[in-house]
């Protein structure tokens with residue numbers, strides 16, 4: 388076991404504070420990673436504040452982890468000391484079910500994967516995330532950060548990047564396709580960059596035109612305010628894919644009317660309350676409404692390679708650990724462009 392400095396929420400809704408945690412000894416197939424950067428995902432805040440389900444406390448959030456391998460177990464074949472690596476939302480799964488075998492570990496049918504934090508590992512111990520100086524992870528749940536991609540801007544790709552890449556890939560975003568990204572936040576700004584790099588024609592649908600210049604700079608071809616009712620008339624029947632990154636409840640009928648025939652609205656922002664869908668919104672044009680959760684490990688590697696090839700990193704505000712609580716407040720106020728990343732050397 389190794390004692391590691393970390394930032395933890397001691398109880399639900401309590402401010403995060405510096406503490407120490409124990410990491411397991413490096414096992415045969417484990418990699419010890421010296422964490423350099425950890426992104427702050429909105430779901431960190433949900434979980435630290437107990438919004439989704441009763442959490443495990445103290446909680447060390449963080450599932451956008453980038454660092455350097457500092458030790459490997461005797462059976463490790465894929466990584467060596469000094470490799471630049473990342474860890475996302477999962478650190479294990481059953482590895483035997485159909486989904487795990489198909490590279491869809493995030494949809495593991497044996498009770499889901501082991502989440503990077505706020506979960507219990509196969510050893511019965513709680514998992515602790517990336518707001519820490521080191522982490523021990525099985526090599527099969529570690530991905531490589533390609534040369535050319537800085538670790539600080541790579542960290543948010545491990546959740547925000549794959550959460551947007553996977554559905555865009557699955558629903559075939561590319562040349563000739565029109566993609567709308569709803570919300571220009573941590574997820575949305577990566578959705579715009581990735582959809583643009585895939586060759587799609589990209590439209591941002593945001594409440595106001597406040598971030599229009601940013602949106603166009605990030606790769607959007609068009610930018611509309613959803614606060615303006617004319618937007619919904621003008622864009623009726625336009626999109627092949629609507630990627631909704633907003634977790635607040637929306638007028639789904641209005642957004643579904645923007646899909647062309649066979650279009651899909653995929654929701655990666657999840658409201659806490661049930662939503663109502665009027666099926667007539669789908670009926671007329673064989674439209675679909677769907678959702679998608681992160682991506683598998685192989686697809687996460689594919690996403691990092693894609694981002695490196697296209698020079699895509701997250702837009703970040705680098706902060707020290709002492710600023711985490713303030714950053715949480717700013718994320719909740721949508722006051723971040725576009726991802727806070729913790730310099731874990733400051734923990």
Ligand SMILES: [Zn+2]
Pocket residue numbers: 428429430431450546547
């Ligand atoms: Zn996340």
Ligand SMILES: [Zn+2]
Pocket residue numbers: 480481482483484485486487488492494495496497
């Ligand atoms: Zn499985």
